[in-house]
Amino acid sequence: MPQLDAHLQAPARLRLMTMLTAVSEAEFSTLRDSLEVSDSVLSKHVGALASLGYVGSHKGVHRGRRTTWIWLTAPGRAALGAHVAALREVIAGEQADPGRRTDLQVAAGPMSNRLRELRAARHWTQADLADRLDISEQTVNAIETGHFDPSLSLAFTIAAVFKGRIEDLFFPAADTGPET
Amino acid sequence: MAVPTPDDAAAALAEAGASRAQLAGGLGLPSCFHSSIGVTVALQIAAAAVEVAFDTGWTRLLAVAAAALFALTAGVQLSRFRRLNGVRIGGLTSRVVLGTGWAAASSYAVALGGAFWAALTGRWWLVALCACAGGLAYAGSGRRWLRLYRRDPAAHARGEPAGWLVVLSALALAVLALLVLVGR
DSSP states (O other): OOOOOGGGOSHHHHHHHHHHTTSSEEEHHHHHHHHTOOHHHHHHHHHHHHHTTSEEEEEEEETTEEEEEEEEOHHHHHHHHHHHHHHHHHHHTTSSOTTOOOHHHHHHOSEEEOHHHHHHHTTOOHHHHHHHHTSOHHHHHHHHTTSOOOOHHHHHHHHHHTTSOHHHHEEETTSOOOOO | OOOOOHHHHHHHHHHHHHHHHHHHHTOOOOTTHHHHHHHHHHHHHHHHHHHHHHOOHHHHHHHHHHHHHHHHHHHHHHHHHHHHHSEEOHHIIIIIISOOSHHHHHHHHHHHHHHHHHHHTTOHHHHHHHHHHHHHHHHHHHHHHHHHHHHOHHHHSSOOOHHHHHHHHHHHHHHHHHHHHHHO
16 A cells, blocks of 8 residues: 655645755756745745745845745655655556556647636636545646546546537647537 | 645645746846856966966056956856845856856866967967957857756756865866966
């Protein structure tokens, strides 16, 4: 059974930790703007991760203002690696390799979709749709923003929820969508 | 703790990866970053060659001034990068600015060695050529690192360990001393 880290389950924390792997240290407001969260939310996450020893922080100056610089510690890097490996194992439960894309998928390139448009037409929030699909709100957002292409089974479920066909919902990014 | 569905897990990883790519892709370099580093490296190589050839008080001062100019430029550009982007990247400091990458270090060593030999044999046009080539290669390897970093930020973000930098510096000084001794 994969050993998921409960402290990294929150999407914002996983994104924060992953972003910190790209830098040696980052300034508080840079992370806040990238994550699109408020000061207090980021403070809370950083505080929780710092208490676990996953991130470190120090006070510094940025653009003439006193601010906080945050970095990923070695235990944090290890915890993130283990958590990502566990998530990949979860995904592998459904498909042999989470990073695997068939030649056809690669040739097709990134997909676009009409989820946001159809959801708005029904006056559903992302949370409403997530409830209907039995997935997280974060996943709905990831699909809508094009960061994540759903599995075939989820695509069928989405099509069923919208009472349409998969090809009416998903199409290659180069296209503008199905003709209506 | 609830185990996420495969789709939730995949979406979480995709979102995290996208955030990291967005952060790395959005980083900008201060103006004249590569060119200033390349020019000061070229000046430093030329000044060191002049010092090896003549070894007077003035040439020693010139070599120190060129090294100081490089250090000052490097410090200012790194500070500007940090101020501009709100991040510090060890890989940028060591690979791009300090030239610890294989391409930068080897091209610098070859250019410096060539410039020393040219200076000792009085071929000043070759000193200038070696200095320019050294500066260009140094700046070019920095550009290459940036491309690699944007493609895979996590793999290229970290700088060299401090111990390795000390070993590399000691090795560089030893080679420099050897070249000076051979030149005499």
